[in-house]
């Protein structure tokens with residue numbers, strides 16, 4: 447990072463950013479790619495490019511793009527969502543998407559985009575297979591609607607499905623992935639697609655205030671993340687599974703380690719008679735910071751979290767369980 451050659455990305459003349467974008471295009475097999483500060487900005491740029499204000503995007507009911515980012519999509523682009531509830535861990539099916547893409551008999555609701563998420567965060571880091579993505583792609587192609595992949599953690603999916611990222615990319619119109627999160631860069635995400643789409647994405651990146659100077663300092667870390675990150679992900683998956691197994695020993699029924707595929711562990715503490723907020727407080731007092739999502743406790747593994755850290759986390763859980771037992775229930 448210290449030695450990165452830099453320029454002004456507004457003008458497209460930061461050589462390290464350009465190198466990262468070329469590498470991302472090559473890896474995904476797409477014509478072009480663009481480096482953006484966050485995964486959210488990739489999603490928002492894609493929504494703005496595809497979906498006309500007042501039209502809809504189809505997504506899974508708990509997808510990041512449609513829930514966490516719902517106000518961004520409304521504010522920046524006037525996008526409404528058609529939510530579909532997946533039968534299994536957030537993984538949409540082609541037949542569900544087909545129903546959502548059937549023409550509105552009243553000619554009012556118009557769908558401009560289908561968005562899928564792989565791995566699916568709220569689904570517990572679940573992996574959509576290539577066959578599953580292709581089913582949805584076929585339905586979208588029949589309806590003439592583009593298919594976008596929120597692949598914030600697509601490399602985690604690739605590690606489990608044992609396929610190249612280009613295999614997933616080939617099935618969709620465009621996609622994004624995060625260089626931060628599991629791949630280990632401190633910042634940055636990439637949007638990839640055909641040349642025309644990326645040219646529009648560049649315009650929107652500038653419009654949304656995302657053109658950055660000397661971004662090559664960060665892009666240099668992104669290049670290392672792409673080089674070294676993917677091969678390391680199975681370690682994260684094994685560590686996440688140990689963490690789930692340890693918590694399941696302590697709190698049976700709170701999580702299913704056998705359902706764990708990647709690096710996201712959800713713990714459902716509802717059976718303990720204590721709220722997730724109380725558990726979070728007790729865990730924080732033991733030095734373990736967790737988030738709460740949809741009423742469940744969420745933990746993720748990534749670079750820098752090894753077996754020792756997993757053991758430390760489990761010690762915190764055991765101590766917190768003792769402390770929780772002493773609080774009078776409300």
Ligand SMILES: Cc1ncc(COP(=O)(O)O)c(C=O)c1O
Nearest residue numbers: 484485486487510563567596598
């Ligand atoms: C599936 C998914 N998409 C998009 C994002 C947004 O990425 P960022 O936090 O870089 O904006 C996240 C963040 O957790 C995510 O889990």
